[in-house]
Amino acid sequence: MSSRRERERGREREEEEEDDPSRYPKYMSITGEPLQLDLDKSFLGKCRHIDEFESLNQLGEGTYGVVRRARDRKITNRTDKHAIVALKQVRIFDEDRNNGIPITALREIFLLRDLKHRNVVRVLDVAVGDELHDVYMVMEYAEQDLANLLDYARVNYSQSEVKCLAKQLFEGLEYLHDRNVIHRDIKASNLLLTAKGILKIADFGLAREYSERPLTPSVVTVWYRSPELLLGASRYTEAVDIWAAGMVIGEIIKQTPLCPGENEIDQLNKIAQLLGVPNDRIWPKIHTMPSYHQLKYRIQNPQRQNQLEILFLGVTSSATVNLINSCLTYDPEKRITARQCLSHEYFREAPAPKETSMMPTFPESRNSGNNNGGADGANDTIAVHGKRAGGYDGAGGSGNGGYVFDFDGQFGGMPQKKRHRHG
Incomplete structure (x- = not known):
């Protein structure tokens, strides 16, 4: 009897040892081999540790990450343009924590590391924390974003200033398109502005290199989504970025979105009211669009002719x-x-585009007020206003990946009325 009890106790001890996680290596290869990872060396690789940056305040939050303003502790010269950076934390949802870094973040990192243009935001480095899911993109910092200058500061740009912004936007897009990169989410909140008047195209979470394979049409926030995307096209080109750019330029001039649709159907209606009803004379391949057969049921009381000249009459050339x-x-x-x-x-034509160095600048709203690294401090006036720029994002929208600012009535000493957007 005693020997049987001893055998049973032995089995119990073996089962307890098997259940003890300390028996197993913390990291294993896909073949089950133990990996001895020193987080200070093997894991970091060429990445920097997040402790090398001092978090200052939150700038914005999107579907795929949170963006914070931070100071690079390694740079002692505070006048260095890279002393202040933007840290974009890669958001990994709880259900995906065992699956590694999201493909959207990897895509953005791999794309941006090879793109070097003054009108495209740069990834300076990648930083990591002590856990495998604690990953940050270290990006160059821009003081403002166009959406909030339009929405909250209500900036009324002159014709030469609009041309300066439009020229930089098209120069950035030309650079991307020459390299077969489609941004797929051009909108006002993804266009950042530095204190020196430089426009930066940001948030490449939805960007793709052009190929012949099908792509999802549920990209680009709906206010800036082109007709082929709204009609379900899965094969499209960089022309979707140009449509969005046209919407942005019109928005800058009018200080309001040209077609602020609530959803895809409403967006089609608003486009038809602005530009007239599309037909096979102006768009021969419209019949090939997957949702074309629904078009006549979707458009209600449209204009038959283009209304752009009427819309901009007396406002511009x-x-x-x-x-x-x-x-x-x-x-x-x-x-x-x-x-x-x-x-x-x-x-x-006159006037010529204004030089970037002569572009107006605006206060950053007490960025130095709170260094505790949290967005909840009483002195932290950089506010997150939720989703912007395009209201309804659809299935593939990236939310607000740009920087969001609350200017707190600091323009000319007069409170600025905030224009709230749908969504």
């Missing part, structure tokens, strides 16, 4: 209207390219 109209051409194959935009009459 005919060349401006022509450029926007060329960007907002229904047929993506006839839509103007970024390079053609830069040689358009719009940029040759």
Whole structure:
């Protein structure tokens, strides 16, 4: 009896040892081999540790990450342009913590590491914390984003200033498109502005290198989504970025979105009311769009003719209207390219685009007030206003990946009325 009890106790001890996680290596390869990882060496690789950055305040939050303003502790010269950076923490949802870094973050890192243009935001480094899921993109910092200058500061740009912004936007897009990169989420909140007047295209979480394979049409926030995407096209080109750019330029001039649809159907209606109803004369391949058969049921009380000239009458020149109209051409194959935009009459007529160094700048709203690294401090006036720029994001929208600012009534000493957006 005693020997049987001893055998049973032995089995119990073996079972307890098997259940003890300390018996197993913390990290194993896909073949089950133990990996001895020193987090200070093997895990970090060429990445920096997050402790090398001092978190200052939260700038924004999107579907795929939180963005914080931070100081690089290694840079002692505070006038260095990279002393202040933007840390974009890669958001990993609880159910995905065992699956590694999200493909959206990897795509953004791999794309941006090879892109070097003054109008494209740069990834300076990658930083990690003590856990495998604690990953940050260290990005160059920009003081403002266009959405909040329009929404909260209510900035009214002059014609030469609009041209400066439009020129930089098309130069950035030309660079991307020459490298077969489609951004797929051009919108006001993804266009950052530095204190030196430089526009930066940001948030590449939805970006793709162009290929012949099908792509999801549920990209680009709905206010800036092109007709081919709204009609379900899965094969499309960089022309989707040009449509969105045309919407952005119109928004800067009018200080309000051109087509603020509540959803895809409402967006189609608003486009038709602005540009007229599309047909096979102006868009021969419209019949090939997956949702074309539903088009006649979706559009209600549309205008039969283009209303852009009426919309911009007395506000800007005919060349401006022509450029926007060329960007907002229904047929993506006839839509103007970024390079053609830069040689358009719009940029040759007076007034000339303002020099970036002469662009107006605006206060950052007490960024130095709170260094505790949290967005809840009483002195931290950088506020997150939730989703912006395009209201309804659809299935594939990236939310607000740009920087969100609350100017707290600091423009000219007068409180600024915030324009709330749908969504």
